[in-house]
Amino acid sequence: MYSICYRSPLSCNSKESNKKMNSVKTEEDIGSIGLVKEQFATICEPPDELILDSGRKLGPITIAYETYGELNEARDNVILLLHPLSMDHHAAGRYAPDDRKPGWWDNFVGPGKAFDTSRFFVICSNCIGGCRGSTGPSSINPATGKPWGATFPVITIRDMVNAQKRLLEKLGIDKLFCVAGGSMGGMQALQWTVSYPDKVVAAIALATTWVHSAQNIALNEVGRQAIVADPNWNQGDYYGGESPRRGLALARMVGHISYLSDKSMHEKFGRKLQDRDEISFDLLTDFQVESYLQYQGLSFTQRFDANSYLYISKALDYFDLSRGHNSLASALRDVQARFLVLSFSSDWLYPPYQSREVVSAQKRGGKQVSYCEIQSDYGHDAFLLEGEQETPLIRDFLRHVREETHA
């Protein structure tokens, strides 16, 4: 199973599977997962700490996670969703009926959706190093009784995956039918297939890369320098005081620009002015895009911790799936999972060529891989927004793998 398309992704599907897809669900069947509850698990308790890539030990570790759908008796219908940098374990549904927004990937997760909760038991866990419930730099270091801050150990994408593996063990789940994620989540999905080749049946990697490029590192470095240049950062020891929110806001602004495309910014903002008809001839904000970025930066500081940004961006920069191997192909040699790789034409953060390198390596290794470059003007964010194009591809891929592996 190897296909490449550069136009409408529907052309990636055979006529037969299109027909199937169209007949599978009516609009009535497709809905929200409804109300959900976040859950917490404690893993890696001493003396069974997690051994990190750095050699340091971390434990006990709290993991925040959510689940959607039902685990079947065979325990073979589990999909693990992996979130991008600025998201968390709240992928779908609402905590309360009047929540303004559902989880970040709600359009993909629910009954009849791409990750169909009427068939699959979907788990989404918050990564370690984060600040949304899992252990990270804002957590209390049990040895000192104070927040870790910048003394928290540096973590990697592989460490995140190893922690997820321990969570699954705790939940009594031995094998994943699928790991799936976009951006940083896609890196984790790829890492899963390499770290635990016999534990993953299928992997879906969206808008991602197998190795952070020099440009990727450079963009993250600006964000890190903005945070550590903020006097409130105070060597990472700011909990209980003023946080380095201006530095974090700047980091987010840089990030946000890299998530959009030149064209999507042109279409969304162009040169429209903010609350005025004519340019002001002062140094204050004139353009809507300036206000928008400032707002994005500021609102991010209300839900994200600056130290977590440092640690997670560093994990991204360290990411190189071929680390410890001679090449990507060698790293992928033992992978058993079928791959679905989706890239997006206007994504300049993780451009399509990076996905194609994964696809080519898998193909050369005789592995099963489906690939689509989806035409989209949304830039990197496309993987969150092109549900209409992605859903049939994901749904068909999961069905094919299910049929093949249960034959």
Added chain:
Amino acid sequence: MYSICYRSPLSCNSKESNKKMNSVKTEEDIGSIGLVKEQFATICEPPDELILDSGRKLGPITIAYETYGELNEARDNVILLLHPLSMDHHAAGRYAPDDRKPGWWDNFVGPGKAFDTSRFFVICSNCIGGCRGSTGPSSINPATGKPWGATFPVITIRDMVNAQKRLLEKLGIDKLFCVAGGSMGGMQALQWTVSYPDKVVAAIALATTWVHSAQNIALNEVGRQAIVADPNWNQGDYYGGESPRRGLALARMVGHISYLSDKSMHEKFGRKLQDRDEISFDLLTDFQVESYLQYQGLSFTQRFDANSYLYISKALDYFDLSRGHNSLASALRDVQARFLVLSFSSDWLYPPYQSREVVSAQKRGGKQVSYCEIQSDYGHDAFLLEGEQETPLIRDFLRHVREETHA
């Protein structure tokens, strides 16, 4: 005269002109302009101040400039070079024999070079708003006896051009054979042809745009926010004290990333580590690209003023050649200058499509325009680095225009 090429720019030239080009100069003829001296002129003295686009008046104004070559008797061999944001009037030659580096465009300016000083009288002036000798926010406000700081009037690309016009009047030069520049210099070149249509015979616009895009504005806004977030900025009033160098360094880091391409960063840095064989697993710099950016940021603060960065980046963001007109075509209607427009395939700051919009508008207006998209991996910086590809195009263009207008 209208040509487009997407491959080797040499194919833009006819065989005949290639032959001519190759026979024009031997290596011995091509050399440095040698030692140069910066000069200063005072213009716009009250009551004849410069009326700015904002409506405010500015004067007296000091302009720093350099000249290379000799003004001929007819005074019709003048080329005005216009510098990009972070450069200045020192385009060519050295101030002293032991200067570590010559002017920023030395490979383009000198006897036998693209801007051949054995034929042309070349002037390069520092823009107003800058900090390298021309009046800007770090200059003394005559009304207060103190540096202007953030009370300096906001300026535009058109204001810069109007100041240059006044400088030329002072020098007794009525008409320009050519205006030429890259990036911000290219915007000024285009603005010259619109503001003074009967005063410019030819214009060369490299790696530039006719209007700052939402993405361009967004990148600049990050830089501005980094500067104003630095506590040392102090509302622009920092002269004599600590300057907001950390903020300015961040602004420069963002700018620098936008001047390079993904590919050039990959080739220059890849994932090479700085002074170590293995990743460090701490939050400090690991990668060469991080050290490089930090160095670029820091060294920029030693030669550039943070307030000037605010003002000049704002001038860039305000740039819209069609302002006050219905369209770009309408703005260009009265232009008499022949155009040479060069874009660079990997320039994502001012992508080739922005240049093509200028070319198309000129073509639709029945104007003379030559265009080449030069294949280069150097990103925006290509216009400074692809001398070998650019020189024959510039030299041929100037020769053709000279022949046509002196026929």
